[in-house]
Amino acid sequence: MSTAFDPNQYAAQLEAKRQRLIELLQPFAAPEPEVFDSPPEHFRLRAEFRLWYENGTPHYAMFERGDKRQPILLTQLPIASQRINQLMGPLLEACKADPVLGRKLFQVEFLTTLSGEALVTLCYHRPLDENWDAPARELAARLDIQLIGRSRGRKRVLDKDYITECLQVDGRDWHYQQIEGGFTQPNGAVNQKMLGWALDAAGHDQRDLLELYCGNGNFTLPLSTRFRRVLATELAKRSVYAALDNLAHNGVDNVTLVRLASEEVTQALTGVREFRRLQGIDLDGFDFSTVFVDPPRAGLDPATLELVKGYDRILYISCNPETLAANLTELNTTHRLVRCALFDQFPYTHHMESGVLLERR
Structure with a gap:
């Protein structure tokens, strides 16, 4: 659910989210939440547009959730990064002017970084072959972007299918491959603040960290500096490969990464089951x-809840404060909530990203 885009109302909307988080965490004697705001404009580093054709002319379009018949036609998107807005017009004009680039084009996806790198994916309702490459390569060079073509079952990559983000956390630069089609945090400025908070909450520890749902290593990399060793787990293959590349690129050598689901980690650590992927x-x-957990919107399943209750400290990043509160009802029996934070990843929506630190009672 979204609210109207109005930078003048941003502070009031953020305060409403803060009050909502306080209300949800009140049963757990939570301290005052630390609040990390977003730039009020141009904060979103990725955007996806359908193309809507009127008299044969394509327009960028978005739709209200659940309604694919009434398009909202756009020439600019003020919540998207400056780089996306700079590219929208020239890219569409080039596709309108060249039938190889424009024929049966139905969707355009933008992925950018804080430093201005850009990857654009053009999606087609027709098979792509090598005839697409020459005009696409010329367009990529002219706009200084990575360009990918997609059609059913086919993907044409001219150079590479990723761009590199640089995030500054606690005085250090961390470099991340952002892979086309993979999950990335959409609000880079808030992501940096979120990583900084997690690092501060973790403190310095001579023991080890268990991380579930590590994704591409977004948190893993900076957290590796605060623990002796890290065992990080992730199920999605593409995320595992991206995380391994990011660990190598940043020279991180104290992280062991395994491809397991959270319930499989529970089975392995409790000795219920052995896994070939854990050999060695x-x-x-x-x-x-x-x-450290950063689960999907459904929160932690019962088995994982039991697992995390066995550790002295639980660092929990949540994309759904309602399921966080439900999980805290159980965790509150063994741990106390000592820090909490609100990260405004999605201004002008009711979505809230939050974080809590719990310590054993």
Whole structure:
């Protein structure tokens, strides 16, 4: 659900989210939340547009949720990054002017970085072949972008299918591959603040960290500096490969990454089941003091809840404060909530990203 875009109302909308988080966490004697705001404009680093044709002329279009018949036609998108807005007009004009680029084009996806790198994916309702490459390469060079073509079952990559983001956290630069089609945090400025908060909440520990749902290593990289060793887990193959590349690119050598679902991690750590993917990894050699979780909107499942209750500290990043509150009802029996934060990843919506630190009672 979204609210009207009005930078003049941003502070009031953020305050409403703060009050909502306070209300949800009140049963757990939560301290005052730390609030991390967003730039009021040009904060979103990725955007996806359908193309809507009127008299054969394409326009960028978005739709209200659940309504695909009444388009909202756009020439600019003020919540999107400056780089996306700079590219929207020239890219569409080039596709209108060249039938190879424009024929049966139905969707355009933009992915950008804080430093201005851009990757654009053009999606077609027709097969793509090598005839697409020459005009696409000329357009990519003219606009200084990475350009990818997609059609059913086909993907044409001219150079590479990723761009590199640089995030500054606690005085250090971290470099991340942002892969086309993979998950990335959409609000880079708030992501930096979120990483900084997580690093501060983690403190410095001579023991080890267990991380579930590590994705492409967004949190893993900076958190690796605060623990002796890290065991990070992720199920999605593409995210695992991206995380491995990011660890290598940043020279991080104290992280062991395994491809397991959270319930499989629980089975492995409790000795219920052995996994071939853990061969050669000495789980008993880890000395975990802290568990870090960044689960999907459904929150932690019952088995994972039982697992995390076994650690001295729980660092929990949530994309759904309602399921966070439900999980805290259980975690509150063994841990106390000592820090909480609100990260405004999605201004002008009711969506809230939050974080809590819990310590054993």
